[in-house]
Amino acid sequence: MTPSSPAPPTRHRTTAGPWIRSAGSWIRSSPGTYLWLAALFVTTVVVHQMSPDFEEDFLRQRSTNIHELAQDPVRVLFASAFWIDGGRWLPYAFLYTVFHAPAERWLGTLRWLTVVVLAHILASLASEGVLAWAIRHGHVPPSAADTLDVGVSYALAGVVAVLTYRVPPSWRNVYLFAVLVLYGIPLVTGRTFTDLGHFTAVLIGLACYPLIRSRHRTKTPVAQ
Numbered sequence: 001m002t003p004s005s006p007a008p009p010t011r012h013r014t015t016a017g018p019w020i021r022s023a024g025s026w027i028r029s030s031p032g033t034y035l036w037l038a039a040l041f042v043t044t045v046v047v048h049q050m051s052p053d054f055e056e057d058f059l060r061q062r063s064t065n066i067h068e069l070a071q072d073p074v075r076v077l078f079a080s081a082f083w084i085d086g087g088r089w090l091p092y093a094f095l096y097t098v099f100h101a102p103a104e105r106w107l108g109t110l111r112w113l114t115v116v117v118l119a120h121i122l123a124s125l126a127s128e129g130v131l132a133w134a135i136r137h138g139h140v141p142p143s144a145a146d147t148l149d150v151g152v153s154y155a156l157a158g159v160v161a162v163l164t165y166r167v168p169p170s171w172r173n174v175y176l177f178a179v180l181v182l183y184g185i186p187l188v189t190g191r192t193f194t195d196l197g198h199f200t201a202v203l204i205g206l207a208c209y210p211l212i213r214s215r216h217r218t219k220t221p222v223a224q
Helices: 016-029 031-048 052-060 066-071 073-082 090-107 109-136 142-146 153-166 169-189 193-207 209-219
Strands: none
Touching: 016 031, 016 090, 031 052, 031 073, 031 090, 031 109, 066 073, 066 109, 066 142, 073 109, 090 109, 090 153, 109 142, 109 153, 109 193, 109 209, 153 169, 153 193, 153 209, 169 193
8 A cells, every 4th residue: 555645735825915915006096195194193103102281282382273373374284284182093094094095096196185285274264263253252262262273174074075076976965965964063063163164174175176177177088
């Protein structure tokens, strides 16, 4: 009886490779989103090393409140977009992947960044302008001029809104209604300056429709 030859070693196939390649391809297709997200990760780690009192003072100096806007508006409008109040990065990683990345892939980095900048800056100025009016007329105390207001939620709201034009026509009104309800209810019930800022950012995102049209024109071949 001849001894049987040893069976060839079994090759274990892994599915990790394709997943990693797909994730890398997705990230490369929306570089602005993930560079921004990486910067937020770094600043979040930095914030976690601070004491609570120092953190509040540090973030207030980078806040788009009335006091800081009056001192150096360009600096705080830029700086406020790179800090998260509350120190929770993972939810933003999810939201950036669900909303920012598809918007950047669809619009291209330059047009996506235009929506982000417009929503962040104009919503910040609008909400703080209303707050300044409320302080001037005695509706809120003067101390509100130093309110902590950092974060990326205005830009996110603008991008969520502009994606309305990406949704198939049969579902577009449903998506738009959901967005208006999501941001409109807090404005009606809470009526804070941040609620106003979020709803303003939604309107700004919807007003960016000309960017969508210009994108379609650049992709349309010219007839010979």
